[in-house]
Amino acid sequence: MFRPLFNTRASSIAFLWKGLFMTIFRLENPVQHYDWGSQNAMSELFGMANESGQPMAELWMGAHPKAPSILADEQVALNTLVDGKTAHLGKGSLEKFGQTLPFLFKVLAAAKPLSIQSHPDKQQALEGFAHENHLGVPLDAFNRNYRDDNHKPELVYALTPFRAMNGFRPLDEMRPLFEMAGLKQLEEAMKWLGEGNLKAFYEHLMTLKGEEKDRLVAAALEFADTSDHPAWQEVQRLNQFYPGDMGVLSPLLLNVIELAPGEAMFLKAGTLHAYLEGTALEIMACSDNVLRGGLTSKHVDVPELLKTIEFDTIALSDLCLKPEQEQNGETLFISPVDDFLFSVIEPEKALAPLKVKTAEILFCVEGQQVIKAGDKSVELKPGSACFISAATESYQIQGAGRLARATAIL
Ligand SMILES: [Zn+2]
Structure with missing residues (x-):
């Protein structure tokens, strides 16, 4: 059967050609x-x-x-649009992070x-x-x-x-949490905690098997029933979802935030x-x-x-990141890695155009906004998002509410 090759090709050429001028999707x-x-x-x-x-x-x-x-208007997958493309990802992103x-x-x-x-x-x-x-x-x-x-x-x-x-509790918090339960199954292992050898203690817990494991978890749950300490109540709560799993003891080891x-x-x-x-x-x-x-x-x-x-x-x-107020309505949450950058924008205060260094995604948390670059604009409402190509030098936001901005660090 004759396949309309020409049409497919023509539409993909039209798409690519249009793509050169379209920067917000x-x-x-x-x-x-x-x-x-x-x-x-x-x-x-x-x-x-x-x-x-x-x-x-x-x-x-x-x-x-x-x-x-x-892409909502073009019905093309974002990876198809951007993978390997300098205009969309930017040269710096391709060099640092790949395709x-x-x-x-x-x-x-x-x-x-x-x-x-x-x-x-x-x-x-x-x-x-x-x-x-x-x-x-x-x-x-x-x-x-x-x-x-x-x-x-x-x-x-x-x-x-x-x-x-998130993360192990300080040892002087962790020890009393285990001690208050007086679990005789852990008598031996508690000496590692006493010596500050968290690794040995955790390995011991995680490698217990069969009856030994079951006896420890059962004894811990028996204590959890009687305790009104928030960490022990969390143990009980986890056990409702994953009965008998050694992971239910995690709230004693980890910060609950x-x-x-x-x-x-x-x-x-x-x-x-x-x-x-x-x-x-x-x-x-x-x-x-x-x-x-x-x-x-x-x-x-x-x-x-x-x-x-x-x-x-x-x-x-x-554990909490300290927000850094920027000018132009943007608050940055700087993490210790140089992979991504997350910030929150209040559109009413973002009076100057926002500069684009590399590809971005904007997500509308609340309110309603119009994102504009040149003659292209996209409307956002809560739960919706747009992609902004690296080639977009800057864009403007009109509207109110709150936007979340995700981008890479070059
Ligand atoms: Zn994770």
Whole structure:
């Protein structure tokens, strides 16, 4: 049968030609229906319909090939538009981060706890990825730990009260939490905590098996029933979701933090963490490398997890990022990595044009805005987003409310 090759080619040429002049693109963003997701958070916050009634766990904004955003008017995937293209990513981004958009931006709405996890640093990811390739573990295999060779630092900005566990508690907080329960199954192991050897203590917990493990968890839960300490109540709560999992003891080891809406925290490589409940924006380096330590039906690899964990402690009060007020209505949340930059913009105060250094995604948190560059403009309302090409030198924002801005650091 004759195939209308000419038409296809003509339309793709028209698209490319038009693309030279179009710099702002309205996005349609795919929703991930993971089982821990909230059924109604995104509907309540952004008026997004949820006809199927499935959990709406994550909204992905980016060029990740697993679920790229789609250009709403052109119906082209964002990775198709930007991958390898200087005009869209910018020369600096291509040189520093490679062929694709270097960050992934998400809305995350958790109705129940996610797995306890840690992410590798760059070196570990490079080695782990090469090693699993060498062993011939398929990229999409259940037991694959390293799906790419990149690290995955994360930054979380709360949209509602957002609860999470992040980083080991200071030892002088951790010890009394275990001591108050007087668990005789841990009598021996407690000496490591006394000596400040957190690594040995944690390894002991994570490598307990069979009856030994069951007896410890049962004794801990018995104490949790009687305790009104918030950390022990959290143990009990986790056990309702993941009964008998060693991960339910995590609140005794890790900081339990509640971010107020508008607060942000950073999760560095090698930090043990788990999101518990709430809705947030999340920006991360473009990677899918997760090592899990419980509270999940997904693959758990304790020895590999132990290799990536940093056994340092952090005080709860040091977890929040300090916002830095910029001029022109923009507040920056600077993280310690030089991969991505996250900021929040109040359009009423953004009177001067915003300069573009590299590709960006703008997400409307509240209110309504028009984003303008040259003769191109895109309207945003809560829950919607647009992509701005690197070649756009600057853009203007009209409207009110709050926008979140995600970009790379060059
Ligand atoms: Zn994570």
